[in-house]
Amino acid sequence: MVRTYSHVLIVRLELRRGFSSPDSVSPSRQPANTSKFPRIPPEASQSAVIMETAAAALPEWVLLDRFVFRRSSSTDVDDSDTTSAECRTSTGVSFSVSFRLAAPPATSRIYLHWPDSDAAGFSVVGSHRDAVLFSLFPSAPREDFSRSLYTRDLFVYRAGGGDKQPSLTLLPSWADHLTRAERKSLPPIESWFLLSDLKSLGILRTDDQEIVVAHLRVGTSRGCYDLLTDVFAADMYIFSSSTMKWQHRVLPIGGGGGDTREDLSNVHNWSTNTVIPFRTYLCWVDYLLGVLFFDTATEDCSQVTFVALPVDNSTFLRDFMDSGVSSTAKICMDMYRTVSVVGSEDGPLMMRFVDVTPLDGYRRTTCSSGCKVTCWTLVVTEEDHKMVWQKDAVIQPDDLCLDTFFPFPHEPLKFPVMSVDNPRIIYFVLGEIGFHIKKVWVVTVDTITRTVLSVLPYLKREEDLRGDDADMAKRKSYRFQPFLPTEISKFLNKGRTSESVFGLHGKHEYSFVRRAQPLL
Numbered sequence: 427m428v429r430t431y432s433h434v435l436i437v438r439l440e441l442r443r444g445f446s447s448p449d450s451v452s453p454s455r456q457p458a459n460t461s462k463f464p465r466i467p468p469e470a471s472q473s474a475v476i477m478e479t480a481a482a483a484l485p486e487w488v489l490l491d492r493f494v495f496r497r498s499s500s501t502d503v504d505d506s507d508t509t510s511a512e513c514r515t516s517t518g519v520s521f522s523v524s525f526r527l528a529a530p531p532a533t534s535r536i537y538l539h540w541p542d543s544d545a546a547g548f549s550v551v552g553s554h555r556d557a558v559l560f561s562l563f564p565s566a567p568r569e570d571f572s573r574s575l576y577t578r579d580l581f582v583y584r585a586g587g588g589d590k591q592p593s594l595t596l597l598p599s600w601a602d603h604l605t606r607a608e609r610k611s612l613p614p615i616e617s618w619f620l621l622s623d624l625k626s627l628g629i630l631r632t633d634d635q636e637i638v639v640a641h642l643r644v645g646t647s648r649g650c651y652d653l654l655t656d657v658f659a660a661d662m663y664i665f666s667s668s669t670m671k672w673q674h675r676v677l678p679i680g681g682g683g684g685d686t687r688e689d690l691s692n693v694h695n696w697s698t699n700t701v702i703p704f705r706t707y708l709c710w711v712d713y714l715l716g717v718l719f720f721d722t723a724t725e726d727c728s729q730v731t732f733v734a735l736p737v738d739n740s741t742f743l744r745d746f747m748d749s750g751v752s753s754t755a756k757i758c759m760d761m762y763r764t765v766s767v768v769g770s771e772d773g774p775l776m777m778r779f780v781d782v783t784p785l786d787g788y789r790r791t792t793c794s795s796g797c798k799v800t801c802w803t804l805v806v807t808e809e810d811h812k813m814v815w816q817k818d819a820v821i822q823p824d825d826l827c828l829d830t831f832f833p834f835p836h837e838p839l840k841f842p843v844m845s846v847d848n849p850r851i852i853y854f855v856l857g858e859i860g861f862h863i864k865k866v867w868v869v870t871v872d873t874i875t876r877t878v879l880s881v882l883p884y885l886k887r888e889e890d891l892r893g894d895d896a897d898m899a900k901r902k903s904y905r906f907q908p909f910l911p912t913e914i915s916k917f918l919n920k921g922r923t924s925e926s927v928f929g930l931h932g933k934h935e936y937s938f939v940r941r942a943q944p945l946l
Contacts, residue, residue, distance in 0.1 A: 484919035485529035487846040489909040493898050495537045511594035527915045531868045531882045552629045554703040556585040556917035559629040585917035600672045628701025628708045637667040638722045642710050644696040658693045660730040682731035682813050704767050713759035736815040760908050766844035777804040784838040796823025797838040825876040835859040841908040850874045
């Protein structure tokens with residue numbers, strides 16, 4: 427065991443042996459370490475990276491695995507005493523959540539401590555600053571059956587920091603403000619979207635320590651297209667911790683990037699892939715269409731702004747249509763694209779878009795001949811103040827020499843995730859081909875030098891099936907989800923004077939966090 431102490435936080439790390447890794451390249455192929463990203467040997471294991479970074483306390487941010495590891499009690503997991511927070515569901519079941527944190531490119535974990543095996547649909551929805559949004563279907567029906575039909579519990583985890591313990595708070599139900607008659611008259615599709623469409627839920631923590639949770643959809647039964655004005659509208663439910671209530675709003679969708687009428691007309695095909703916070707905006711992203719911006723800081727915000735993505739989708743759509751699975755095209759988009767918010771030491775937050783184009787097509791299952799990676803940054807023009815995408819990096823298939831690292835049949839780079847604090851670094855996932863339970867690696871790439879910085883084992887095939895991670899290995903082999911970048915480790919790591927932003931279990935008495943320094 428290795429232990430490091432940072433304030434009240436104890437990080438306990440377990441050395442794992444037996445990782446297998448691809449052959450490393452010759453020293454002549456290794457680029458000079460010109461960035462602030464720490465050099466990680468290509469053959470390093472997850473535990474080796476954790477141990478190397480442990481002496482520097484917790485990292486500023488982590489790659490959070492969306493797979494939820496379930497344990498019967500918090501004593502089964504190291505560090506649960508310092509990252510764990512407890513709460514009760516709307517049906518009175520007590521449970522807790524804890525984390526195992528590690529510096530990228532190693533991944534961090536979520537642990538759900540549940541009294542039995544029945545924890546239906548517990549998942550991580552999103553994260554911003556010191557907050558993480560979780561979702562759970564209550565395991566027991568409410569006494570009011572009509573109300574239970576519209577119930578999905580949402581919880582906000584706050585990292586605490588200093589002498590403040592982490593907290594987990596149950597949000598009021600979006601249907602709490604509805605009368606029994608209103609709930610019965612609600613169209614079925616209305617409740618279905620709010621209960622099942624988790625990809626359209628997002629969280630933002632403002633500079634004033636307010637928590638905003640919002641759900642958005644376009645073109646539903648509420649009539650989100652005005653035939654008279656030819657304008658699409660966004661149907662939104664918005665929760666604010668300042669009122670502890672949900673608000674329903676319908677806002678028109680307008681263009682913010684010089685988008686053509688054709689771009690806006692495609693919004694009726696909108697399907698959200700992810701929601702990201704950006705400055706004061708919550709941003710809904712469709713990887714085939716673009717980004718919808720909603721300004722949470724403007725109380726009288728009059729519209730949702732649409733900005734199209736700078737890509738041609740014809741090749742992607744053709745590959746899926748030819749295979750007869752065009753309906754799943756958007757579901758698979760997060761394998762090849764990401765929109766992320768990136769900060770730096772010298773400048774403000776930036777929104778970046780990454781597109782991975784496999785040379786052999788998106789549906790090919792044999793050995794890949796490589797892929798092209800293109801990066802854009804969202805900028806505002808000085809002349810007309812429009813938001814446009816500016817291309818700033820292109821990585822050609824031969825630049826990375828992936829076959830030197832992986833001299834066997836393998837997939838192209840997938841599931842890109844941008845570094846939170848270094849705009850030149852992207853993390854990818856790469857897996858082997860030809861196995862039901864396959865080996866998977868996390869590949870770190872520098873977009874400026876166009877080189878591979880590290881290769882870290884993530885899944886180890888049969889070896890993972892013999893331990894506590896067997897459920898994760900089986901799930902990831904057929905349903906991989908992109909990692910979630912989050913800064914909760916920064917707030918666990920740094921002391922600050924704070925009080926809970928929420929009252930106890932839904933009470934309206936609460937006080938705001940008092941920051942010692944700016945958080946972003």
